[in-house]
Every structure is written in C-alpha cells, then in structure tokens.
Amino acid sequence: MSLVYTLNNLSWDTPKINGTPPNGKLFITPVIDYNGLIYLFGGYSTENIYTNDMFILDSINLSWKNVSSINAPSPRIEYSAVFLPNKKIIYMGGQFNNTTLPLSEVYLYDTVNDIWTTQMTGGSIPSARFAFSSVLGLDGQRIIIFGGMNSTHIISEALYVLDLNNYNWYIPSFFEQQLNARAEHKTVLIDKYMVITFGQGYTRDDSDSDILLLDISNNDQYAWTTSFDPTPTIIHSSNIGVVIGVVFGSTFVAILLLIGSYYLRKWYKNKKEQTDTITTPEEEHPREILRIPGEKNTQDQNQQPTSTSQILQISGNTSNSLQNNEMIQEVRDENKGIPTSGEDHREDHP
Numbered sequence: 001m002s003l004v005y006t007l008n009n010l011s012w013d014t015p016k017i018n019g020t021p022p023n024g025k026l027f028i029t030p031v032i033d034y035n036g037l038i039y040l041f042g043g044y045s046t047e048n049i050y051t052n053d054m055f056i057l058d059s060i061n062l063s064w065k066n067v068s069s070i071n072a073p074s075p076r077i078e079y080s081a082v083f084l085p086n087k088k089i090i091y092m093g094g095q096f097n098n099t100t101l102p103l104s105e106v107y108l109y110d111t112v113n114d115i116w117t118t119q120m121t122g123g124s125i126p127s128a129r130f131a132f133s134s135v136l137g138l139d140g141q142r143i144i145i146f147g148g149m150n151s152t153h154i155i156s157e158a159l160y161v162l163d164l165n166n167y168n169w170y171i172p173s174f175f176e177q178q179l180n181a182r183a184e185h186k187t188v189l190i191d192k193y194m195v196i197t198f199g200q201g202y203t204r205d206d207s208d209s210d211i212l213l214l215d216i217s218n219n220d221q222y223a224w225t226t227s228f229d230p231t232p233t234i235i236h237s238s239n240i241g242v243v244i245g246v247v248f249g250s251t252f253v254a255i256l257l258l259i260g261s262y263y264l265r266k267w268y269k270n271k272k273e274q275t276d277t278i279t280t281p282e283e284e285h286p287r288e289i290l291r292i293p294g295e296k297n298t299q300d301q302n303q304q305p306t307s308t309s310q311i312l313q314i315s316g317n318t319s320n321s322l323q324n325n326e327m328i329q330e331v332r333d334e335n336k337g338i339p340t341s342g343e344d345h346r347e348d349h350p
C-alpha cells in the first residue's frame with residue numbers, strides 16, 4: 001500500500017497507482033531524481049528474501065515500472081545511496097545474510113540508459129558497514145558518509161569523504177571533533193549544513209542531541225556546530241527587477257496622477273475665473289464702446305450694454321478704431337436679428 005501526504009491540506013491519501021508494484025520491502029533507501037521518479041533498489045521482502053531488483057515509481061503519473069537487474073550488485077539491505085549530478089545513482093555498503101558489505105567497491109546505476117556498472121575505490125577506505133548515511137557535497141564532486149555499524153554491531157562516529165573525480169576515500173579535517181556515534185539515522189543537506197537526525201547510538205541526556213549539525217561549506221575543514229544559520233533566501237536578479245519595477249512603477253504613476261490632478265484643478269479654477277471676467281482691467285488698456293449704426297435701444301442713454309454680442313472692444317484710441325469701415329459692416333451683419341439694449345444713437349465720425 002502506498003500513502004501520499006499532501007502538505008497543502010495536511011492530509012494523507014491512498015493514491016491509485018498503475019502497474020505492478022513490488023512486494024512489501026524493508027530496509028531500502030529510496031532515491032528521487034529531477035523528474036519525480038523514485039528508485040527503489042533491493043531490500044528485504046515480506047517473504048524473508050534479500051532482493052536486488054529495481055523498481056521505479058513515477059510520482060507524477062502514478063505508475064510502477066520494473067527495470068533491468070543485469071550487472072546489479074548483490075542483494076542487500078541498509079545500504080546508502082545518493083543521486084548524482086550526472087543522473088547516476090551510487091550505491092554503497094549494506095548488509096547481506098548478516099554479512100557487512102565493503103566500501104572498496106561501489107555501484108552506479110545509469111538512470112538514463114538503465115545500465116549497472118561497478119566502480120572500485122581507493123584511498124583511506126572505510127571499514128565495511130551498514131546503516132550509515134550519506135549526502136552529496138555542496139560542489140557535487142564528493143560524497144560524505146557518517147556513522148553506521150560494523151559486523152559486530154558496533155556503532156561508529158567516523159566520517160569519510162569519497163572524491164568522485166578519482167573515487168578515493170579520505171578523512172576530512174575538523175574544526176572540532178564530534179564524538180557522537182550514530183546508526184540507522186537519517187541525513188539531509190540544508191544550505192551549508194549536513195543535518196543528522198535521530199537513529200541509535202546516543203543517550204538522550206543533556207550531553208547528547210537528537211540532531212547534529214556539520215558545516216561543510218569549507219572542503220578543507222568541516223566544523224561541527226550547534227548553531228543553525230542558513231543563508232537567507234535570495235530572489236533571482238530578474239525577479240528583483242520585476243519587484244522593483246512594479247513597486248517603483250506603481251509609485252511613480254501615483255505621483256504623476258497626484259501632480260496631474262493638482263494642475264488640472266488649478267487650470268480649471270483659473271479658466272473659470274477668466275470666464276467670469278470678460279475684459280481686462282480698464283486701467284491697463286483703455287477701452288472704447290462702439291455703437292453699431294442703425295441699432296435701436298430702448299433703455300436710458302447712460303446705461304451700459306449688457307450683451308457681449310453688441311460690444312466691439314478695440315484697444316487703442318478712437319481715431320484708429322474708426323478707420324476700418326469694413327469691420328463695422330461685418331459686426332453689423334453679425335448682429336442682425338439679435339435684440340439689443342441701451343439707447344439708440346449714432347456717433348458722429350469725422
């Protein structure tokens with residue numbers, strides 16, 4: 001039976017998976033690739049059999065597939081496995097029929113071509129072990145293993161590094177030596193830390209912790225630590241540009257709208273004041289009111305005209321204003337049929 005835990009709603013589900021699943025297995029180390037494929041190798045079946053078959057679970061399309069076991073390593077349990085940048089999986093150590101398997105050779109499964117190969121190792125080879133943990137180094141060029149048990153079930157606190165460039169083992173230097181031994185534990189890589197959790201081999205008193213932290217940021221010297229200080233999440237530069245662009249752009253548009261609104265209101269107010277005031281102040285430019293000959297008025301002679309269509313305001317003196325008879329005729333034609341106010345009179349023109 002397979003179970004799926006959904007983080008969004010914090011619930012367990014039993015999905016329907018197509019294909020033929022493997023029989024129930026114990027002591028396996030699942031490995032997942034970049035495409036959501038989960039690789040399950042070996043293990044101890046419910047029929048009490050050590051196995052070396054390989055099953056792949058497609059976690060996206062929910063289907064099982066059994067792949068080739070040609071040149072696969074011998075059946076085993078409690079081994080360690082790591083997915084490599086070259087899309088191969090490396091398998092190390094383990095146990096078979098109560099025999100602890102050596103680390104003088106490791107096994108590589110090519111997930112692209114479905115091919116098994118054996119790789120010999122050199123250097124300071126660790127003793128045979130099982131129930132240990134492993135992670136890929138930060139540079140993708142080394143594998144770090146920790147702890148485990150030997151054939152007499154003595155738990156180890158040893159830490160080794162396998163250089164993937166030449167497949168040589170070596171013991172790294174430490175800023176401080178950690179004496180806590182662990183087996184059957186789990187290890188994950190978080191930022192620059194190798195986080196080692198639970199397992200057996202330690203006492204839960206004040207001197208021991210369920211969780212160990214190893215800073216592996218410096219390949220020349222690792223450091224056991226009790227402080228967890230991961231690097232803050234960094235937004236990609238293109239995303240930073242988008243965020244800044246959105247924030248700055250929105251702010252800039254808002255400022256433009258405020259400025260535009262202010263000047264629009266000011267322009268409208270000035271325009272309204274100019275509309276209410278028809279003429280400019282008389283003291284700046286003396287004005288002359290020109291009566292159109294032939295227009296009739298019924299009001300008192302001293303009363304000023306009230307219709308702007310009856311008024312021709314011309315800057316300058318009287319003699320210059322009255323020289324253009326054609327203008328007078330155009331004004332007269334314009335005002336035909338428009339009622340006028342004021343006294344009917346003519347001005348004598350020289």
